Amino acid sequence: MGNRESLLAVGLVFGVQLDQNSSLGHRLKTIGMSQLWSASGFSVSLLTTLFSWFLSKARYISLLQKTILLLLVTLFFWLIAGAGISLLRASLSVGLAILIKRYFGKQLTSFRSLLYVVLIILIFFPASHQLVSLKFSIAAVFGIICLHPFVYQRLVSLFFAGNDRKRSFFPTALVTLFSSFSLFFSISLGMLPLISFTWGEVSLTNLFITTLLSCFSKALFFLGLAWIVWCGLLFIMEFFVQLPSMISAFSLTLLLPVQYLLELSEHFSQIAQFTIIIPRFNNLAVVIWYCSLFLIYHLHQSQKKRKIYSIFSLKTLAKTWRF
């Protein structure tokens, strides 16, 4: 069985450290496809959702036991995926959301969740404020929270006005693409000040590639999960029976999508890189930038006529921050 493809299939769930010296690692990083093989908040939320669904079927387990199991799964995933600080942020967000939902009956808003998690991380790991990966992670989530709903709504309303939004295949595919684009666009804008310090440029080609591929990221995650379960089954079966060679051929069939991805990466690497140079942000510019994103978030919420955000004032800001 191909080691490389197998490792990459497992990496779709748990992430994989791509060797920058290898041609594949270098290629995937250059074209921005490496994000498919990095465990993120997206993977944590998918895994916990799936596990919650399984647990909801088991009626003989108490709520407390279910909550503990769910938290253990999140912790286990974080440990297997390399116990990185950015994944800790995501795992804490999910853990916090589960606890508050289960025991306070409240749905924690994404913005509050981010604030609490940052607070917890800074209290327990004060040195982590220097970590670049944490800064990028927080900035990306901040971008998603503030901009994604706004950009997405604008894009959809631009193309599908009123009754045109039928749930036929083509519009659904387009809506998924728009959602994916607005997500990565928001992430890029959220991280822009950090990008200006680190690389000084944004690649439009990479934005296009990540947008396109993220439409399939959910399917790829489940493919990785299916592969892990299949390998686990084979591992157990090998103890009892001699597996026929046909099983190996079938296993390789399961890895076909990974092979397609690698082929796709080779085609993408032929595309010319279009980049935009980002001027270096000074401290004031960084503050103005994030305040603007926050303002957009509030304006959008007020447009949606949510009472708590109807008036943008210090009072509502305090309300947002309140537990």
Place this chain on the structure above:
Amino acid sequence: MYKSLQIIFVSFSLGLIAQLMRQWPSNRLQVIFCDVGQGDAILIQYGFWQMLVDAGANDQVLDCLSQNMPFWDKTLELVVVTHTDHDHIGGISDVLANYQVQQILLADTGESEGFKKMLTEMKSDKQRLAVVKNAFLGQMISFTSGGKLYLLGPEFGNLSCCECLASEFSETLLSDAEQLGSVTTDSPNERSIILLLKYYQFDLLLMGDASQQNELALIDKGLIDKIEVLKVGHHGSKTSTHESFVKTTLPEKAVISCGYNNKFSHPSPEVLQILLENNAKILRTDELGTIKLETNGYYYWIAN
């Protein structure tokens, strides 16, 4: 729910059928000069029989193999390591990690990092049945009734065993035991394995990194004649491809495997001049990417 599952199943089945049709091996001989940057990696396949000559400098060779071999076939019947320079052996450990190899043809041992990685990989469970063979002039490998592979060099193999299991070979070399191989003053390039592939009326000469001295020796011994395709020695360096060698072999096509904008400035203008003067059509991997030749034994053509 069932509709979604049906869509997934149908799409997967269609993809599988498309992949099977695309990768099902033809009954012709295929020679694929993989684009691995500055290095050599040549995949030769006939039906389900595959042979790899060198593996480039890194894992780029895996892309070439996965694209050109059927996805369900993870076995290479023969791997030839022409010599132990990094640009030929660097990717071998990746190949051994991903494919089951039945035979490995070697003529020399080496000290390079790539060679050590290869030895470590030879000890893996995957390669427990692989056999290492000492390569030297006069050997012949037959892969089909009309297809034969002749070894034209080096004159003698430098391995301590003639034929042994890869794990044993690796353990001997990784231990501090004294090597029993012959002592030679030739450079690794001069000890490069030279292969002549004959498939009915189609002749292909793979020169590895052999030097002009080796080429003249082949002419002196009368081992070569007119060929169809030449894999130019040493990536088109001026240390290889002697004019009288080209005049003797008169290749119709000359393949040069080199990296785009490489630091050695390969291929050299002198070599290109010699080839052009002798009416050889030059095919370069740095310009064309991976080059795929296909032949039925009487005609040959570029497949991509």
